[in-house]
Structures are given as C-alpha cells and as structure tokens.
Amino acid sequence: MDAVREDNERLKLTLSQILKDYHSLKMHFHGTAPRDAPTLQKNRPTQTECYQQASLPDLPMVEESDLVSLSLGRFSSVVEKRNNNEKKHEDHGKLDGLELGLDCKFHLGSTEVMKNQSPEHSFDESKEDEQNCTFTPSKSLKNERSGDDEILQQNPLKKPRVSIRATCDTQTMNDGCQWRKYGQKIAKGNPCPRAYYRCTASSSCPVRKQVQRCARDMSVLITTYEGTHNHPLSVTATPVASATSAAVAMLKSGSSTSQQGIEVSATSSTSTNLTGFNFNLTNNLTRSRPFYFPRASISTSQSHPTVVLDLTTPNIIPPHNYKPSSTLFSAMSSSSSTCLNFSSTPSSSSLDSIASSLYVPWNTEFHRRSGAPFNNKNHVGASYNTSQPYIHNNVQTPPEVQNMHVTDKIAAATKAIARDPTFQSALAAAITSFIGNSGGNAQENHGSAENFGQNFHLYFPQQSTRDGNGCATSYANKLPQPLISHQKNLKSFPILSFSRSNSTPMSLGEESEK
C-alpha cells in the first residue's frame, strides 16, 4: 500500500508537471506567436527553420504573401515538405514558400513526430487554428499530405467518431445509455439498414450513434458513437463512454501515436459480463481478464476521423509476447490505420508485468486459497485450473510471479502500470480530455461540469469471488480506501476508468491522485 501511495504521489507530481509544462508552453505560444512570429523564430528556431537554414542558408527575402505555413513539431512532415521544397528549389531555382501553422498529422512510423507532439498540437486546436486561419493550403501542398491528414484538414468541423465492432445478436448493443431512434436508412454497399439514435438521457445531449450490421458478417454489429455526453452517466454507461471518450481523446491529442503505434484498449476488466456490453465473448480466456481491443484503428471514413475498436477478433487478450510495434503496427502501416493503446501494454516488459500481475493471479491465487471453483455469478465463467500455471498463448507466467502474494502482485502491477510511459501519457491525455470535455461543456453549457460536481476516479480491477466459506469477497476490499470508489455497487471495473460522482469537486491534484 505504501508503494502504491508512493507511486500515486509520483504520478501526481508527473501529471502536475506535465500540466504545468503544457500551460507554460501554451502561454508562451499565445504570448509570442501572435506578436511577432519572425521574432519567435529568431529566438527559438523551429525545426523547419533549422532545416531551411541548414539547407538553404541564403534564403531570399520572402514576401508576406508568399508565406505559406510553418509546421511546428511535425518533424517528418517538415522533412517531407523540406524535401519537396528542396526538390522544387533544385528544379526551379527558387523557394516556393515557407510554412507556418500547427498541423495535426498522423505519420505512421515516425518516432519524432509522435514524441514531439504537444498538447498545443491537439486536434481541436489544430482545427481552431485552421478555422481562424484565412490561408487555404494550395492544392499542391494538400496533395503532399497523407490521405488522413488531408481529410482532417478538409473537414475541420467533423466530429471524431468511435466505432465499435462487436459480435452481437441483439438489435443494438446495450451500452448502458438510453437512446431514441430517429431514423433508419439503407446505406450504400450494405443491405442491412443503418439506424440512427440519439441519447435521450438529456434533451440537449449531443451524442448520437449509428448502428449497422456488418455486410460481410451479419453477426457483427457496428456501433458508431459521435459526440460527448453533457450529463452524468449511469454506472453501466460509464465503460463505453470512458472507452469512447478516451479513444477520441487519443485521436485528438495524438499522444497515443507512440512509436509502437497506438492500440486502443478499453481494458474493461470485468468480473461480470462487461457491464453495459451485451455482446458475446466466445473466448473463455477473455472472460476473467481485462477487456482488450486487439484491433483498433484510426480511419477517416465518411470524412470523419474515426477510431475503430474491433471486438470481434477471437484473440482478445494480448499475447504474452505481444508487440504492437511489430505486429499490428506493421500490419496497418500500409493503410491509414493506427493502433491505439490505452492499456499500458506497448512494451513487452510492461505487458508481461501487467498481464502476469493483474490478469492472471487473481484467479490462481484465489483458487489456491479457497480451493473453490471460480464461479461467481458476476464472473462470466472462465475457471482456470489452479494446479497449472497460468498459460496464455502457450506462454507460462514466470514462477516468481506465480508465487507472489496477491498484494505484492497488486503493487507490482501498479508499479508496472505507473512506470509505463504510455500509461502516463494516456492517463494525462484521458484526464486532460475529461477535464477538457467537462470544461468545454462547462463553458458551452454554462457550467455543467460544476453543476454535476464531477470527480474522476481511477479504478483498479475488481475481481469478485468467494472465499473458503463461500462468502463473496472482493479485491476491492483489499485495496486502500482512496482507490476505491464509493460506488460499491459497481459490477465491473475497467483497469482504467473514469466515473463521475456527485461528491464535492476536488482539486486537480486530488483528482489525479485518485
């Protein structure tokens, strides 16, 4: 528990530092950029400038009208354009223009781009910049951009969407929200009609969803969400809303575009049937462990930036030696898709730690202790043979992990998560997103966030089972109180989930600690 607290404290400090840096940069940018861009460039040469200075030491004086755009923090695009400019320069003997702007790009496989992305370059602000910018990139420049980026640039007002593909035999996926159907349409290329729903929890809630069966596989239901709820969510609606908002946050912030790719995981570790989710999970191995999106991609279909979470893949649990960068990322690198990862599992080491510490021992430890089959009604039904070491994809959990006491495993798992830089960035992005969304709503809706008194809680997975006396017990009871929501009736706990409560709002620091 002490270790957890220490890590919590460290995370809190890290987060506050990130936010501090963010605000500092933001203030710095807003303070300097409008005043005198050339001065800014002079004082703080951008990469573009560095490159241009390096390659073009004797830049001709450029007329103001010739200024085109300046990309900040988009290394590869700069390089690409620099190369293109160089080429043009070589071909025509003169510089066509400079670049000034804040682009939002998804350049796959570009480490620098991903790492250099800062909150200022988030999707929203890019859109704002574009909206405020009178300059329209020339067609030739647009053609140099990637397809996704081009669409994003062309449709700055399109709301990002999150599309969930899931095997479901019901008409719609039970996501915990209440919806009203307002339309149905036969879409091109699919004999199944597309149904349009809007959220009815609040008359002003902008959230809509589309539901359509997959043309190729009628058992697959494609649910596409758009917008952010502007009202408190029920407990059952939280997992999907959290996953979708986090996916959108990742899409917006670009913080997920790590070197190893992004890989969206709702990580709804469930001891029940994925509260709210009502689709079939046929793989027994998945049933007692965190929910995982093995396939998630960013696409721009229908001109909307869309995160697609594919829950239909049989192997929902990440393989023990799973390496997104070498598998999903490479598989998707040829397209405009990218994997997202909300679970702190991009590196094999952290994945091992988390998978071994969090997913596995819950059951084995309790089996060992209670000797009773893992058969809680809230549990979907997997029962691991405790006499056997946990095996996933033919990879055994290391003995040292198997022998760990459960509290040690919690601590180890927490440490592993906390150490993982992807988790930290994802956490920061998710919190920023939530705060941003709430703040945005608060501004747009006259303080709705304050009205709701929303607090955000970070949950750890709860795995209910029964003790030796047949009494229901819960790991949540063994966690330190600050980590446990007062919402004891929660039936499922995502590894990382945010819920909203009606208790007194707290400071950001307290929230982040939570």
Add this chain to the structure above:
DNA sequence: CGGATTTGACCCGCGC
C-alpha cells in the same frame, strides 16, 4: 394516451 418507432421527404455536402 404518451412515448417510441417507422418511413418518406427533405437538406446538405461532395464529386463530376
């Protein structure tokens, strides 16, 4: 009777 669903009409963006 009121809320939810259905369904044809309409609007709008986009490509040609």
Add this chain to the structure above:
DNA sequence: GCGCGGGTCAAATCCG
C-alpha cells in the same frame, strides 16, 4: 448545375 449518398426531420404508425 446535377446527381448521389449520408444524415435528419416529422408525420404516421405502433405499442404498452
């Protein structure tokens, strides 16, 4: 300008 397709509206219909 026109056609196409996605998305929404709203009157009609259904249903508990």
